[in-house]
Amino acid sequence: MARLPIYHRVLSQITERGIITVSSEELAAASGVSSAKLRKDLSFLGSYGTRGVGYDAAYLLYQIQRELGLTQDWPVVIVGVGNLGHALANYGGFANRGFRVVGLIDADPALVGETITVGRDGQTLMIHSLDDLEKIVTEVDALIGVIATPAAAAQDVCDRLVDCGVTSILNFAPVVLTTSSAVHVRKVDLATELQILAFHEQRRGDAHEVIV
Amino acid sequence: MARLPIYHRVLSQITERGIITVSSEELAAASGVSSAKLRKDLSFLGSYGTRGVGYDAAYLLYQIQRELGLTQDWPVVIVGVGNLGHALANYGGFANRGFRVVGLIDADPALVGETITVGRDGQTLMIHSLDDLEKIVTEVDALIGVIATPAAAAQDVCDRLVDCGVTSILNFAPVVLTTSSAVHVRKVDLATELQILAFHEQRRGDAHEVIV
DNA sequence: ACCTGTGAAAGCCTTCACAGCA
DNA sequence: TGCTGTGAAGGCTTTCACAGGT
Numbered sequence: 078m079a080r081l082p083i084y085h086r087v088l089s090q091i092t093e094r095g096i097i098t099v100s101s102e103e104l105a106a107a108s109g110v111s112s113a114k115l116r117k118d119l120s121f122l123g124s125y126g127t128r129g130v131g132y133d134a135a136y137l138l139y140q141i142q143r144e145l146g147l148t149q150d151w152p153v154v155i156v157g158v159g160n161l162g163h164a165l166a167n168y169g170g171f172a173n174r175g176f177r178v179v180g181l182i183d184a185d186p187a188l189v190g191e192t193i194t195v196g197r198d199g200q201t202l203m204i205h206s207l208d209d210l211e212k213i214v215t216e217v218d219a220l221i222g223v224i225a226t227p228a229a230a231a232q233d234v235c236d237r238l239v240d241c242g243v244t245s246i247l248n249f250a251p252v253v254l255t256t257s258s259a260v261h262v263r264k265v266d267l268a269t270e271l272q273i274l275a276f277h278e279q280r281r282g283d284a285h286e287v288i289v
Numbered sequence: 290m291a292r293l294p295i296y297h298r299v300l301s302q303i304t305e306r307g308i309i310t311v312s313s314e315e316l317a318a319a320s321g322v323s324s325a326k327l328r329k330d331l332s333f334l335g336s337y338g339t340r341g342v343g344y345d346a347a348y349l350l351y352q353i354q355r356e357l358g359l360t361q362d363w364p365v366v367i368v369g370v371g372n373l374g375h376a377l378a379n380y381g382g383f384a385n386r387g388f389r390v391v392g393l394i395d396a397d398p399a400l401v402g403e404t405i406t407v408g409r410d411g412q413t414l415m416i417h418s419l420d421d422l423e424k425i426v427t428e429v430d431a432l433i434g435v436i437a438t439p440a441a442a443a444q445d446v447c448d449r450l451v452d453c454g455v456t457s458i459l460n461f462a463p464v465v466l467t468t469s470s471a472v473h474v475r476k477v478d479l480a481t482e483l484q485i486l487a488f489h490e491q492r493r494g495d496a497h498e499v500i501v
Numbered sequence: 502a503c504c505t506g507t508g509a510a511a512g513c514c515t516t517c518a519c520a521g522c523a
Numbered sequence: 524t525g526c527t528g529t530g531a532a533g534g535c536t537t538t539c540a541c542a543g544g545t
Contacts, residue, residue, distance in 0.1 A: 081488070082481040086463060100526065109465040112526095113516055120528055128527045129523040145484055146491030153483070160379045164372035170463060170480040175487065220490055221483065244493065245486035251298060251382060253321040261489045263482050268382040269294040270475050271365070271433065272357055274457035275387065276293070277473045278432055279358030281456065312504065324504095325538060332506055340505045341545040 078118055081145055083108050088138040100131035147175040154180035154219040154243070156234050157226035158188055158204050161249055165223060169197035178202065179217040182210050184230065210234070214241040221245045228252045235262075290330055293357055295320050300350040312343040359387040366392035366431040366455070368446050369438035370400055370416050373461055377435060381409035390414065391429040394422055396442065422446070426453040433457045440464045447474075 087107045091099055101119075105112040119125065119132070125140050126132045142148055153176050155162050166178050178195045184207040192201040205213050214222070222238040224231050224246060231250035238246060245261045248254055251269075254262050299319045303311055313331075317324040331337065331344070337352055338344045354360055365388050367374050378390050390407045396419040404413040417425050426434070434450040436443050436458060443462035450458060457473045460466055463481075466474050 079485055082478070082484040083465070085484070086481075087465075102526085107465065109467075111516075113518095114514090116527065117515080117529080124528070126527050127523065128521070129525050131526065144488070146487045147484070149491075151483075151487050151490070160376035164376040165479065167372045168479060171483065174480050174484060176480070176483050221486055223483075245490050247482055247486060253295070253299075253319065255321075261486055263486060265477060265479075265482060266294070267377065267380060267477075268386050268388070269298075270459055270477060271363075271383065271388050271435075272294040272297070272359070272386060273291055274433055274459060274473055274475060275358045275363050276356070278363070278457050279361075314504085323538075325540095326536085328505065329507080329537080336506070338505050339545070340543070341503045343504065 078121060080108070080110065080114075080118055081141055083110075084115070084118070085138070085141045085145060085147070088134055088141065092134045092138055096134055098127075098131045099134045099137075101126070104132070149175060151176050151221055152179040152217050152219045153177065153221045153223060154182065154214055154217065154238070155223045155225060156182045156207075156210070156238070157224060157230070157250075158183040158193070159225065159227075162223075162225035163193065165225060166193060166195050166202070172196045172198070176221075180213045180219060181205065182207055182213060184226070207234075210237050211241050214238065214243060219243060221247070223247045223249070224254075225249045290333065292320070292322065292326075292330055293353055295322075296327070296330070297350070297353045297357060297359070300346055300353065304346045304350055308346055310339075310343045311346045311349075313338070316344070361387060363388050363433055364391040364429050364431045365389065365433045365435060366394065366426055366429065366450070367435045367437060368394045368419075368422070368450070369436060369442070369462075370395040370405070371437065374435075374437035375405065377437060378405060378407050378414070384408045384410070388433075392425045392431060393417065394419055394425060396438070419446075422449050423453050426450065426455060431455060433459070435459045435461070436466075437461045 087104060101112045101116045105115040122140055122144055125137050155166055155178060158181050166181060171178065181202050181204045183189060183204050188204050189206045192203045195202045220243060222243040224234055226234055228250045231248065231252050232254060235246060235254045235256060239256055239260055248262055248264045251266050256262055299316060313324045313328045317327040334352055334356055337349050367378055367390060370393050378393060393414050393416045395401060395416050400416050401418045404415045407414045432455060434455040436446055438446055440462045443460065443464050444466060447458060447466045447468060451468055451472055460474055460476045463478050468474055
């Protein structure tokens with residue numbers, strides 16, 4: 078379920094504050110969902126709550142971690158180290174959730190060979206040539222790939238990643254990737270998100286005009 | 290509808306290639322949806338197709354642009370010019386879809402006063418202090434705000450943006466923002482996206498184990 | 502012959518409401 | 524009494540299938 082990561086984050090914060098038990102009502106409010114929805118979601122994992130009391134925060138957190146696969150370490154390769162790829166490589170939120178950026182690949186010869194900081198601990202990683210994609214991915218044994226290339230390059234990169242055994246892809250390029258159905262592709266399109274907001278803004282404006 | 294931006298992008302590419310008419314089947318395939326779904330979506334806008342023929346690509350594109358509010362120009366303010374904010378400011382995909390980054394704000398005094406390139410045309414924009422948020426937002430009359438700050442600062446920034454009249458917010462900080470229901474908030478959480486992929490990866494592994 | 506537009510059916514997700522247990 | 528777990532109801536989205544134009 079797509080909401081588990083949210084519960085995971087909220088529970089992390091709650092346990093850090095030393096809270097032992099939490100009710101579905103409280104957890105739901107902090108996650109921005111209804112309590113009924115939250116209980117349905119959690120019941121999908123099993124019965125980890127206590128009637129009349131609530132959920133043991135630490136235990137529930139562990140169960141969600143297990144379900145999300147955060148008890149293990151996922152090597153991630155980022156292809157395309159432009160502004161966005163750079164931001165992703167630097168993003169501190171990955172490390173403490175089980176993701177380790179272990180490969181950086183870019184087509185620009187000016188970038189190849191440069192080392193950049195990965196995560197927040199000051200570790201550095203060298204940028205490799207697109208020609209070495211197969212070598213790098215196989216070497217680090219990555220199952221997850223991030224595509225932060227221009228749109229034109231994305232499909233080719235995707236095909237090559239899949240050929241090397243990558244089975245999950247996070248795509249930031251504004252194209253619809255076609256792959257075998259065995260590969261999981263998620264897309265994040267920054268411009269699309271803004272367009273959806275603009276759409277609502279405009280509707281708001283239309284409504285106003287009618288009122289006026 | 291959340292899929293209109295995808296159709297918009299696909300149609301842009303199609304018209305650039307000089308194609309005049311397009312069937313629901315073709316457009317759906319290029320957009321990664323079923324043809325029935327696409328026709329339902331488009332019928333929501335009105336009857337812009339011709340039975341037995343298909344859709345006039347240019348005309349349909351215009352109608353979608355109008356519906357999405359892309360025929361007008363949306364001033365956007367970005368708060369938080371770290372790696373991600375920087376990437377967003379530089380992102381070329383905004384300009385040609387009606388979005389104009391007109392304000393950059395950051396709390397870090399080291400960044401304030403610096404000018405960075407915005408969009409792909411080499412225009413530059415100065416980074417302003419968080420203290421001047423109200424002044425800047427009012428000045429440029431932005432209705433759309435992007436929050437790319439650390440999690441701890443996000444809610445405060447959000448409140449201040451809303452107070453200045455911002456009614457749509459794109460939030461990259463990993464927190465659930467609470468606002469008046471009149472404000473549209475969309476959230477993009479990079480770590481969450483990876484977690485969802487890892488979730489599927491793990492399920493895949495589980496299935497394997499059962500088979501073995 | 503071909504392709505759109507759309508009612509009807511099916512499926513999925515959310516909400517309600519309460520039984521059941523601490 | 525209080526809160527979880529869950530059937531049942533309701534609403535929304537997708538798919539089906541075909542009538543209706545060109």
